[in-house]
Amino acid sequence: xxxxxxxxxxxxxxxxxxxxxxxxxxxxxxxxxxxxxxxxxxxxxxxxxxxxxxxxxxxxxxxxxxxxxxxxxxxxxxxxxxxxxxxxxxxxxxxxxxxxxxxxxxxxxxxxxxxxxxxxxxxxxxxxxxxxxxxxxxxxxxxxxxxxxxxxxxxxxxxxxxxxxxxxxxxxxxxxxxxxxxxxxxxxxxxxxxxxxxxxxxxxxxxxxxxxxxxxxxxxxxxxxxxxxxxxxxxxxxxxxxxxxxxxxxxxxxxxxxxxxxxxxxxxxxxxxxxxxxxxxxxxxxxxxxxxxxxxxxxxxxxxxxxxxxxxxxxxxxxxxxxxxxxxxxxxxxx
Amino acid sequence: xxxxxxxxxxxxxxxxxxxxxxxxxxxxxxxxxxxxxxxxxxxxxxxxxxxxxxxxxxxxxxxxxxxxxxxxxxxxxxxxxxxxxxxxxxxxxxxxxxxxxxxxxxxxxxxxxxxxxxxxxxxxxxxxxxxxxxxxxxxxxxxxxxxxxxxxxxxxxxxxxxxxxxxxxxxxxxxxxxxxxxxxxxxxxxxxxxxxxxxxxxxxxxxxxxxxxxxxxxxxxxxxxxxxxxxxxxxxxxxxxxxxxxxxxxxxxxxxxxxxxxxxxxxxxxxxxxxxxxxxxxxxxxxxxxxxxxxxxxxxxxxxxxxxxxxxxxxxxxxxxxxxxxxxxxxxxxxxxxxxxxxxxxxxxxxxxxxxxxxxxxxxxxxxxxxxxxxxxxxxxxxxxxxxxxxxxxxxxxxxxxxxxxxxxx
Numbered sequence: 001x002x003x004x005x006x007x008x009x010x011x012x013x014x015x016x017x018x019x020x021x022x023x024x025x026x027x028x029x030x031x032x033x034x035x036x037x038x039x040x041x042x043x044x045x046x047x048x049x050x051x052x053x054x055x056x057x058x059x060x061x062x063x064x065x066x067x068x069x070x071x072x073x074x075x076x077x078x079x080x081x082x083x084x085x086x087x088x089x090x091x092x093x094x095x096x097x098x099x100x101x102x103x104x105x106x107x108x109x110x111x112x113x114x115x116x117x118x119x120x121x122x123x124x125x126x127x128x129x130x131x132x133x134x135x136x137x138x139x140x141x142x143x144x145x146x147x148x149x150x151x152x153x154x155x156x157x158x159x160x161x162x163x164x165x166x167x168x169x170x171x172x173x174x175x176x177x178x179x180x181x182x183x184x185x186x187x188x189x190x191x192x193x194x195x196x197x198x199x200x201x202x203x204x205x206x207x208x209x210x211x212x213x214x215x216x217x218x219x220x221x222x223x224x225x226x227x228x229x230x231x232x233x234x235x236x237x238x239x240x241x242x243x244x245x246x247x248x249x250x251x252x253x254x255x256x257x258x259x260x261x262x263x264x265x266x267x268x269x270x271x272x273x274x275x276x277x278x279x280x281x282x283x284x285x286x287x288x289x290x291x292x293x294x295x296x297x298x299x300x301x302x303x304x305x306x307x308x309x310x311x312x313x314x315x316x317x318x319x320x321x322x323x324x325x326x327x328x329x330x331x332x333x334x335x
Numbered sequence: 336x337x338x339x340x341x342x343x344x345x346x347x348x349x350x351x352x353x354x355x356x357x358x359x360x361x362x363x364x365x366x367x368x369x370x371x372x373x374x375x376x377x378x379x380x381x382x383x384x385x386x387x388x389x390x391x392x393x394x395x396x397x398x399x400x401x402x403x404x405x406x407x408x409x410x411x412x413x414x415x416x417x418x419x420x421x422x423x424x425x426x427x428x429x430x431x432x433x434x435x436x437x438x439x440x441x442x443x444x445x446x447x448x449x450x451x452x453x454x455x456x457x458x459x460x461x462x463x464x465x466x467x468x469x470x471x472x473x474x475x476x477x478x479x480x481x482x483x484x485x486x487x488x489x490x491x492x493x494x495x496x497x498x499x500x501x502x503x504x505x506x507x508x509x510x511x512x513x514x515x516x517x518x519x520x521x522x523x524x525x526x527x528x529x530x531x532x533x534x535x536x537x538x539x540x541x542x543x544x545x546x547x548x549x550x551x552x553x554x555x556x557x558x559x560x561x562x563x564x565x566x567x568x569x570x571x572x573x574x575x576x577x578x579x580x581x582x583x584x585x586x587x588x589x590x591x592x593x594x595x596x597x598x599x600x601x602x603x604x605x606x607x608x609x610x611x612x613x614x615x616x617x618x619x620x621x622x623x624x625x626x627x628x629x630x631x632x633x634x635x636x637x638x639x640x641x642x643x644x645x646x647x648x649x650x651x652x653x654x655x656x657x658x659x660x661x662x663x664x665x666x667x668x669x670x671x672x673x674x675x676x677x678x679x680x681x682x683x684x685x686x687x688x689x690x691x692x693x694x695x696x697x698x699x700x701x702x703x704x705x706x707x708x709x710x711x712x713x714x715x716x717x718x719x720x721x722x723x724x725x726x727x728x729x730x731x732x733x734x735x736x737x738x739x740x741x742x743x744x745x
Contacts, residue, residue, distance in 0.1 A: 041434070043437060079438065081441050311532050322443050327442070329440070
């Protein structure tokens with residue numbers, strides 16, 4: 001059925017169509033303007049329903065409860081989801097923040113090893129240690145917004161119009177990658193590695209004082225994989241190491257961390273949570289299979305069948321992760 | 336274009352609903368064998384999905400169409416069956432039209448919204464075909480392969496780019512408007528992410544009659560004038576539909592071999608060719624579409640009184656393709672082409688041409704035989720086939736409980 005909802009308050013208002021017994025939301029209309037009317041459609045079976053109005057800066061108003069008891073044979077009814085509140089999301093964000101805070105010293109130490117390799121002129125070891133450090137950074141995909149400009153200093157993608165090794169604007173991992181894999185002697189990378197080390201130090205200091213936006217974790221659950229598809233699966237970030245598949249593997253570790261932290265909120269809200277977890281596990285297993293003792297299959301060496309399977313699994317995964325952002329969008333609970 | 340007005344939709348569904356069913360669409364097909372695609376009054380807003388044959392074969396070509404080839408990424412025959420069931424369910428719903436279910440706050444919108452909230456059918460047809468590669472070792476289907484289904488070979492004048500050829504599956508999606516075809520492609524792809532991956536695709540359009548009769552291709556010639564009459568059931572049974580037995584597996588009854596060829600037209604070169612030479616290469620007058628021996632479009636070419644090719648050269652396209660002899664009668668095929676227009680090549684030449692689509696009962700007896708007659712025809716200097724493939728259009732989905740390929744996979 002279709003409802004026309006008019007906001008007669010003098011300020012924007014959110015309206016939910018909800019189950020009065022547990023507050024589960026069938027439909028929401030966010031930010032209806034003063035005096036505006038919006039149409040919304042839902043398919044409802046037997047049950048009890050009410051509209052809940054949340055005017056900006058005023059207390060909530062609950063509409064009368066309406067019972068539908070005569071509906072039968074209705075299929076494809078709109079599912080109800082109990083709202084996820086800020087109080088639900090804050091502990092998730094704090095746990096994620098603690099996890100990232102624990103990873104940063106590991107990153108610092110790995111970049112330190114890379115610095116010694118470069119100083120010693122050991123290109124082979126520097127390449128291996130570059131990959132280790134880069135993959136650690138690539139697991140932190142829900143935190144990049146919180147890192148601010150330092151994310152660009154540490155991990156900006158190569159530009160399309162300048163060779164990365166000559167790009168004076170490029171810093172961080174991909175600049176070092178370009179230099180190490182270009183055949184230049186390892187010491188040529190020393191300045192870039194020192195810059196990276198400095199940026200990571202700044203990050204550790206800065207991250208201790210920021211709070212991760214509680215809404216970001218659920219959003220990033222699928223965005224991490226979206227970014228892996230957009231920037232890694234087509235190789236646009238490759239500056240010579242051909243390690244995009246390794247990066248995707250690291251991204252999936254990051255996605256897995258967000259999914260684990262959100263699981264408790266999702267278990268009774270998202271019917272396909274176990275499918276999403278299974279798809280993530282399968283994708284991780286598939287990607288890890290391209291790691292041959294630290295040497296990863298380059299993208300352009302994948303057979304067509306391997307490529308299609310990889311694309312299919314990542315795209316299936318991201319479809320299954322996408323509803324998490326909708327379900328965990330911060331809402332007000334009337335119960 | 337503004338498309339088919341919604342008001343007409345109710346009227347036509349009333350007609351179809353009055354016991355005519357699939358027959359109604361066939362009657363319309365027959366009336367438009369000469370493909371009056373601009374005649375909106377004769378253009379239904381929805382084509383029946385269920386029937387012994389798939390839609391999109393005898394259906395008069397809608398203005399917009401695309402072909403998209405996919406490879407199956409399923410890991411078992413059971414998963415493949417599930418993929419076909421999912422495609423069936425989406426195709427059934429999309430071709431009927433109607434608003435999708437509302438997911439509330441449980442996920443992103445159920446529909447991409449490209450067609451607005453109501454999701455009109457807009458003449459959508461979805462035709463699913465299978466390629467020879469589906470019958471390799473992966474799914475244990477080798478014994479079920481349609482007898483004539485092979486990987487499309489390189490013909491002598493081809494320049495095939497194999498990355499734009501073949502595929503386990505082919506979706507042919509046609510509609511009155513391009514947004515409707517794209518909407519369906521996106522919705523079906525979204526529902527099948529884990530099960531299949533796109534391999535190549537091409538969109539196309541059918542031009543309106545200029546000024547009348549069969550639509551023109553991008554060489555400026557009317558293309559399809561001599562197509563078999565789709566309302567002639569006996570001809571369709573002889574030329575289009577495959578039957579189990581006759582060396583074919585039983586499940587193939589009601590299907591059809593589906594040939595797609597992406598053919599670049601070298602239009603800059605073509606436009607520098609004298610009219611007389613163009614007409615001699617094709618065998619038809621450019622303005623009217625009449626055969627060079629005749630006066631108007633639907634006159635039959637008269638090869639009998641032109642034995643040495645004074646009027647229609649013996650190597651003209653229409654004369655080689657369809658010599659109109661008793662021996663070649665069974666090699667006729669049903670063409671359903673779309674023009675394509677893609678941008679520029681590295682030389683700055685316009686990349687445009689034809690998505691040649693044909694349906695035939697027997698690939699060897701029909702398409703391949705015609706193709707062999709056309710080898711080294713003068714026209715080959717102005718065209719370059721570079722993609723496509725051989726496919727087999729599955730038999731129709733019979734009823735709401737049936738699904739694409741049930742006879743093959745169940």
